[in-house]
Amino acid sequence: MKNLLSAAQMREADAYTIKQQAIPSIDLMERAAKAFVQVFMQEVTEKDTSIAIVCGPGNNGGDGLAIARLLAHEGYSNCEVFLASFSAKQSDDYLINLARLKEAKIAVTPLDEVARLRKSEATVIVDAILGSGLNKPLTGDFLALATLVSELNRKVIAVDVPTGFYAEGQLSHYNGVKAELAIAFQQPKLNFFFPESVQALARFKVVDIGLDQDFIASQSSRWKLTEPADVARLLVPRKNFSHKGTYGHALLIAGNETTMGAALLAARASLHTGAGLTTVCLPQSGLIALNTALPEVMALPRTVDLSIDVFDQFNAIAIGPGLGMETENERLLEQIIGLKRPLVIDADALNLLAKRQDILAELAPGSILTPHLKEFDRLFGPHENWWSRVATASEEAQQRKIVIVLKNQYTFVCLPDGEIHINPTGNPAMASGGMGDVLTGILTALLAQGYTVADAAVLGVYLHGATGDELAKKRAVVSASQLALQIPKTLQKILKEIK
Numbered sequence: 001m002k003n004l005l006s007a008a009q010m011r012e013a014d015a016y017t018i019k020q021q022a023i024p025s026i027d028l029m030e031r032a033a034k035a036f037v038q039v040f041m042q043e044v045t046e047k048d049t050s051i052a053i054v055c056g057p058g059n060n061g062g063d064g065l066a067i068a069r070l071l072a073h074e075g076y077s078n079c080e081v082f083l084a085s086f087s088a089k090q091s092d093d094y095l096i097n098l099a100r101l102k103e104a105k106i107a108v109t110p111l112d113e114v115a116r117l118r119k120s121e122a123t124v125i126v127d128a129i130l131g132s133g134l135n136k137p138l139t140g141d142f143l144a145l146a147t148l149v150s151e152l153n154r155k156v157i158a159v160d161v162p163t164g165f166y167a168e169g170q171l172s173h174y175n176g177v178k179a180e181l182a183i184a185f186q187q188p189k190l191n192f193f194f195p196e197s198v199q200a201l202a203r204f205k206v207v208d209i210g211l212d213q214d215f216i217a218s219q220s221s222r223w224k225l226t227e228p229a230d231v232a233r234l235l236v237p238r239k240n241f242s243h244k245g246t247y248g249h250a251l252l253i254a255g256n257e258t259t260m261g262a263a264l265l266a267a268r269a270s271l272h273t274g275a276g277l278t279t280v281c282l283p284q285s286g287l288i289a290l291n292t293a294l295p296e297v298m299a300l301p302r303t304v305d306l307s308i309d310v311f312d313q314f315n316a317i318a319i320g321p322g323l324g325m326e327t328e329n330e331r332l333l334e335q336i337i338g339l340k341r342p343l344v345i346d347a348d349a350l351n352l353l354a355k356r357q358d359i360l361a362e363l364a365p366g367s368i369l370t371p372h373l374k375e376f377d378r379l380f381g382p383h384e385n386w387w388s389r390v391a392t393a394s395e396e397a398q399q400r401k402i403v404i405v406l407k408n409q410y411t412f413v414c415l416p417d418g419e420i421h422i423n424p425t426g427n428p429a430m431a432s433g434g435m436g437d438v439l440t441g442i443l444t445a446l447l448a449q450g451y452t453v454a455d456a457a458v459l460g461v462y463l464h465g466a467t468g469d470e471l472a473k474k475r476a477v478v479s480a481s482q483l484a485l486q487i488p489k490t491l492q493k494i495l496k497e498i499k
């Protein structure tokens, strides 16, 4: 898994690499500019595209100047370079690259007035005004320029980060450049994974600029990005001579009169994620649907005289999808939490816990909560932004010794040891009802098979998103049923990669 570093740690990685590899900073800048240009050429394929490269006074601007020279070298014949030289202080590497540009006889236009940019007919703007050196809010000429770049409504490609975008920390009242794409150096910025980043960029790509990997891995950071190699390492292939008993028995306490589908979806996901046996504890009225739709799955009718002793036989228990908020379900939840066993808690079970904080306090360590934004805020109070929501999730996970899977496009898996694993898979085609029920089924099946709680959470969330990504290659909308059916193919794909 990738150790995601803060901007300050990245500066240290930068300095360490310069020293360790005996590479001057100007050469590192050249590497960064070359890596940017490689991706830029895939994005802007027509060499006669009219391009404006707007460069600030620091190293981000220095990158911009190097990019202008390299684009000219690649045959991009219609580039204009604008210098946003509002500040007297220019970085050394900026000045070297300015001299190199002049040597290459490429003209530059100082933006003594921001409005000069308005006359440019460029269809693509490269934003190299300010990068990760941003250390105060945009004001004055920088703000006017950032506003103009966004208002011109061209395709904006930002170098490293859009001007005005903080790599980490709360993203409130964003007033910087709105980019279509940010081509970031070495690692994605933490804030790319937060929904508020939508104000600043539509998408991002990351290019490797060869910073010292060992140094990056050795830095202490609670932020991790799950990578395909992690999943391949975690996933255990099925064994010779194994049988259904080898892969555990998953129980899903789910479904109600009008939300029986949630139980079926979770059960379908558990079945296809490989639980040896799956049982659904559902109202009697759901039996025909279950037996018809999923003949492999067993039923435990949820009647008033259901004895709590029966739960002993299951290796993993989830409660919540489509459960309903009735008093008898609240009572059942209380009884199950009273067993002091780790549980997967989703949907209505989370909503019941929101009003019964006394039972929430009794939740066994090693449990997994899977809230979406609203469920999370009902449980732990309202949050004004995602940065503070994730901070609360991590604190709660540590204090309660549980895992909190805070769901979104990029789901945050908060572990009891304080690590926060960001999941990179998943896409908007998956934004439809029942998707969370499928995730609950996946997690429960992995726990039943013996994965540790942390591994099940990281692996399950990744699998869910990766399956959605595969399906989204051929369809604009992915349904929860389709996703559940497709899980074995994702598993197979990962297992093939291990061989």
Ligand SMILES: NC(=O)C1=CN([C@@H]2O[C@H](COP(=O)(O)OP(=O)(O)OC[C@H]3O[C@@H](n4cnc5c(N)ncnc54)[C@H](OP(=O)(O)O)[C@@H]3O)[C@@H](O)[C@H]2O)[C@@H](O)CC1
Residues within 6 Å of the ligand: 010, 011, 013, 014, 028, 029, 032, 056, 057, 058, 059, 060, 061, 062, 063, 087, 089, 091, 129, 130, 131, 132, 133, 134, 135, 136, 137, 138, 139, 142, 159, 160, 161, 185, 186, 209, 211
């Ligand atoms: N390893 C890497 O990641 C590599 C990074 N590289 C590149 O370096 C970039 C970072 O460059 P950088 O440190 O020179 O800062 P940059 O963003 O150009 O800003 C310049 C100066 O502006 C100032 N300033 C700040 N906020 C301001 C504001 N609101 N309004 C006005 N001024 C403001 C502030 O100076 P101050 O005012 O504090 O003196 C700041 O120092 C990075 O994004 C990437 O493109 C690659 O070349 C190589 C490898």
Ligand SMILES: Nc1ncnc2c1ncn2[C@@H]1O[C@H](COP(=O)(O)OP(=O)(O)O)[C@@H](O)[C@H]1O
Residues within 6 Å of the ligand: 347, 371, 372, 407, 408, 409, 410, 411, 425, 426, 427, 428, 429, 430, 431, 432, 433, 434, 435, 436, 437, 438, 439, 464, 465
């Ligand atoms: N835009 C998106 N990108 C990636 N994943 C998404 C997106 N929208 C929803 N999902 C995923 O789908 C699931 C939705 O969960 P939830 O809201 O609980 O669904 P439901 O209650 O309908 O079952 C989460 O795992 C979430 O990460």
